[in-house]
Amino acid sequence: MTSTTSDAAAAASAAGGDILSVEHISKRYGAVTALSDVSMHLGRGEVLGLLGDNGAGKSTLLKILCGFQPATTGRILLEGEEIVFKSVDHARSLGIDAVYQDLALVNQLSVYHNMFLNRERNNGPLLNNRVMRKLAREHLEEMGIRIPSVNVEVAKLSGGQRQAIAVARSVYSNPKILLLDEPLAAMGVKEGAIILDLVRELKEQGNVSIIIIAHNYGQVLEVCDRVNLIQHGEITFDKRSADTSVAELTELVVAEYRKALEERHRSGQRPRLS
Amino acid sequence: MGGAAFLRQREATVLVVTIGLIIYFALASSNFLGSSNLTTWLSEDAAPIIIIAIGEVLLLICGEIDLSVGFVYTFAPFLMHYLIDFYGVPGILAIIISLLMGLAVGWLNAFLTVSVGLPSFITTLGTGFILLGIVDTTSHAQPASIPTKVLGIGHWIGSYGWAEFIWAVILVAIFHVVLTRTRWGLHTVAVGGNLLGAQEAGIKVKRIKYGNFMITALLGAFVGLQVGFQTNTIDPTAGGYTPMFYAVTAAVIGGTAMLGGVGTILGAFLGAIVLATLTDGFSIIGISANPLDIIFGGAILVAMIANVQLARLREAGRS
Numbered sequence: 001m002t003s004t005t006s007d008a009a010a011a012a013s014a015a016g017g018d019i020l021s022v023e024h025i026s027k028r029y030g031a032v033t034a035l036s037d038v039s040m041h042l043g044r045g046e047v048l049g050l051l052g053d054n055g056a057g058k059s060t061l062l063k064i065l066c067g068f069q070p071a072t073t074g075r076i077l078l079e080g081e082e083i084v085f086k087s088v089d090h091a092r093s094l095g096i097d098a099v100y101q102d103l104a105l106v107n108q109l110s111v112y113h114n115m116f117l118n119r120e121r122n123n124g125p126l127l128n129n130r131v132m133r134k135l136a137r138e139h140l141e142e143m144g145i146r147i148p149s150v151n152v153e154v155a156k157l158s159g160g161q162r163q164a165i166a167v168a169r170s171v172y173s174n175p176k177i178l179l180l181d182e183p184l185a186a187m188g189v190k191e192g193a194i195i196l197d198l199v200r201e202l203k204e205q206g207n208v209s210i211i212i213i214a215h216n217y218g219q220v221l222e223v224c225d226r227v228n229l230i231q232h233g234e235i236t237f238d239k240r241s242a243d244t245s246v247a248e249l250t251e252l253v254v255a256e257y258r259k260a261l262e263e264r265h266r267s268g269q270r271p272r273l274s
Numbered sequence: 275m276g277g278a279a280f281l282r283q284r285e286a287t288v289l290v291v292t293i294g295l296i297i298y299f300a301l302a303s304s305n306f307l308g309s310s311n312l313t314t315w316l317s318e319d320a321a322p323i324i325i326i327a328i329g330e331v332l333l334l335i336c337g338e339i340d341l342s343v344g345f346v347y348t349f350a351p352f353l354m355h356y357l358i359d360f361y362g363v364p365g366i367l368a369i370i371i372s373l374l375m376g377l378a379v380g381w382l383n384a385f386l387t388v389s390v391g392l393p394s395f396i397t398t399l400g401t402g403f404i405l406l407g408i409v410d411t412t413s414h415a416q417p418a419s420i421p422t423k424v425l426g427i428g429h430w431i432g433s434y435g436w437a438e439f440i441w442a443v444i445l446v447a448i449f450h451v452v453l454t455r456t457r458w459g460l461h462t463v464a465v466g467g468n469l470l471g472a473q474e475a476g477i478k479v480k481r482i483k484y485g486n487f488m489i490t491a492l493l494g495a496f497v498g499l500q501v502g503f504q505t506n507t508i509d510p511t512a513g514g515y516t517p518m519f520y521a522v523t524a525a526v527i528g529g530t531a532m533l534g535g536v537g538t539i540l541g542a543f544l545g546a547i548v549l550a551t552l553t554d555g556f557s558i559i560g561i562s563a564n565p566l567d568i569i570f571g572g573a574i575l576v577a578m579i580a581n582v583q584l585a586r587l588r589e590a591g592r593s
Contacts, residue, residue: 068474088476104471106464108535113460118475126455 017080019044019209020065020177025074026233027060034060036233038074042177047203047210049224049241051217051249053256057233058213059101062179065211066098067091089118095176099183101213103166107155111147112136114154115169143168143198160191167198171208178202180212184219192219199223217249231256287580288528288544295548299555306558313435318504320550321438322347322497326521327528327542328449329490334525335453336466336486337534338394340383340518342402343494346376347513349405350495351420351502352413358421365424369431369499376495379405380488388483402515409510418508432500441500442543445493450539462486466534520549523570527577548573 021041027034035057042048052058064071067085075082078094085091088098105114112129113120115136121128136150145164147157154162163183170178180199184192200223202208214220220227221241229237229252237252299306306315326343333340350372357368379401386397420428432438453459464472465479472479497517502508526532527548528541549570556563 088474092476098474100471100474102468102471102474104468104474106467106471106535108463108467109460117464117472118461118477120457120460122457126451127457127460129455 017044018042018077019079021077022061022065023075023077025061025064025071025076027057027064027069028072033233035064035071038230038233038235040228040235040238042209042211043225045203045206045209046226047199047212047224049220049227050211050213050230051215051220051227052213052230053215053253056230058230059181061230062098062100062181062211062213065091065177066096066179068098092173092175095174096179097170097173097175097177098179099163099166099170099181101181101185103162105154105162105166108153110151110153111140111157111165112150114165115139115150115172117169119173139172140165140168143171143201145194145198158191159187160194163187163191163195164198167195171202175208178208178210180210182213182215184214184216196223217246221246221249229253285529285538285541285544288541288548288577292544292547292551295551295555299551299558302555302559306555311554311558313439315550315554316547317436317438319554320546321442322501322517323520323524323546323549324442324543325445325493325497325500326490326517327524327546328445328539329486329493330518330521331525331528331530331537331539331542332449332453332462332486333394333490334466334522334530334532335534335537336462336483337469338387338483338487339522339532340380340398340487340490340494341395341515342379342383342398342400342405342518343490343521344513344515344518345402345405345409346379346491346494347498347501347517348510349409350376350498351508351512352409352418352510354424354499354502355418355421355508356412358423359418365421365427368421369424369427372499373492373495376492377488379495380491381484383491384484384487387487388480394487406514413508413510415510417510420502420506420508424503428499428503431496432503433506438500438504441496446539446543453539458482458485463535466536468535521546523574524549526574529577545577 018041021039023039025038026036038057038061040048050058050061063069065076067088067090070085076085077083078096083094085094085096091097104117106117109117112133112135116132121131121135123131133150140147140150143164145161145168147161147165154165157165167180167183183195183199187195196219199210199212202210203223212220212224221244224241226238226240227244227249228235229249237249305311326347329343330340353375354368354372357363357371358365363371383394383397383401386392386401387394425433430437431441453462461472461477461482464475464477465482469479494513498513501512505512521542524545525537525542527545528538528543530537530542552566552569553563556566
């Protein structure tokens, strides 16, 4: 593993001080091992790309990091201190927010209600819709996200707009760490560009460290400082974006695919062509 | 509100139907809007459905249903009677314990559904039968009289002519605000609209479901007491599936979706008024009540088709 880890990446992380580090995390669901042994770190202000095949364990890792589910073993250090997340709310109160692959938006609710879901502004026992509407409108404008109105139901928005709302929501509370699960999945090039611009802008502001889960290497290399590859529940590759290329990453995955194919051949299972 | 904006409201269609029916029966019989019929129509026929429908709307929105609420309704006045007449419990305390029984049944329904993982249809089918069995065993399936001790307070709960309807209106107002203007209501919609998403947003989805099951059964117990006081008897055949299904029908006519995420208390209120207007109107103008169920069944289907079509139109209108 050390052979694929560039010294520069290690040096950079040691100098800046990691905001988050994960040590020997594993996650089992009954007999299924989703993560076997993951160690990784995230530098302050860094954008880290987490790549991997479907089922490699990317989303599982993200759900552990945002407090949605606990790890089976291992520990998480937030700014150098060991921490056990009790819930999503707990992680959020510590400055960690996530945008899930399914976006966690409620189609039947308006944009502003989604923006403030579970962090509503209240006026006594009642929702303060006026304030939420106003804040949502301002926040979206600030981020350069254009939608018809904050009053429309989320169901009426396009995929890119929905993704943008989900990102906008997660950065609203100024998190220290932002986790994005497949923010570009199921999105056209134009819509994907909106999200990448958002990430770039957040990076320039420099207040937030970001982990992006993706499987489109080209797009990730464009915005990430560093990339990790997760295979079979382990981190197998860790390099700065500048030190690697789409070709190298592709080759790694193709090699894995080739190996899987050979194993099938050896065990007598031939891929069927028909 | 402009005409177009008004029509886009989910409740608009059912409001038009309600007004149309009221005008029709008022023209067909001068007795329909007469003072003696008003309380029959609104208090006796409409109010119990309205109040139970409030609970069913909350549950349907968060993706659940309660089939047992009508049996909580049956059991509540019996429990009050047992406590007062057999155990010497003071009247008001007996009423409070009967209401708490509702909460306990709601908790059990929620526990079996949310924590054990049974579908609520099955959970409440089971608890409903159990409650009916308890009523029939303990009462020997015989009616009982209202204990004289609680006749005074019973006046305020249900025996005064308008009491049930006034309670219904107050509860509708309260729960309309709860559903549309509070965190609880917003989270109820979120849980039904996107369960996983609600969890990911950190909403305590179990708590929302527990709460709504408990509200529903509490309202069921309250209606049972009301009807007991209003009819001045405690009847083992009161309640049951009929008021529950009427309440679900009212919710559906009023625009509540069975799949969760969508529904309004005002719509269910109007839906219940429609059902009560048909029930009461038919008997007032002297038409047999027998074909009524055909109309109810048709109304459910028409309302549901309208909902589906509306959803399709909305879908088509998205840009």
